[in-house]
Amino acid sequence: KNEVEQSPQNLTAQEGEFITINCSYSVGISALHWLQQHPGGGIVSLFMLSSGKKKHGRLIATINIQEKHSSLHITASHPRDSAVYICAVGRGDKLIFGTGTRLQVFP
């Protein structure tokens, strides 16, 4: 079993839909990260959080430490949100990554 599990693996949505991506982890962590990867490889850090909730524009990330679970929400989704979203947990000084959720938003 992977230490970091994401669901779903693939997600399609119509423009404007509310999207949720889930991440569960099985180890103690220092922080949880959400990252975005576009075709071609570039990875951008979206959030780093260790408790509660963070919001940036249309993106919201939440974490429940007791349940070892985090969610990434995208409100009013847009085709430019199409990318792979990766959850990663900080363990010691390194990150352990999930396999990612591939999101496609159609107009």
Next chain:
Amino acid sequence: DTGVSQDPRHKITKRGQNVTFRCDPISEHNRLYWYRQTLGQGPEFLTYFQNEAQLEKSRLLSDRFSAERPKGSFSTLEIQRTEQGDSAMYLCASSLVLGPQGETQYFGPGTRLLVL
């Protein structure tokens, strides 16, 4: 551009050849990480540096792999006697660590290696 840069962006080599990749981190960052990513998977940790000191190496990093960060600035990752299984995207990331609470890592564009 003051982001993380990697060179080359693409490398095609024949099995058995040696390859070297370079990463230039964001200038004031004291941490530098190397990751490997294969198709459909998330990145996997390979090694990292705090300034010029290499602090941890993954068990994924066989003896054919070596990384350096000689002056605490840029880093190189060398793969000797490449194998087809080494084909992957090699990602570099850097961060500024000020305390134990975790830090945001900034990723480079990656070097895509294909071993024929």
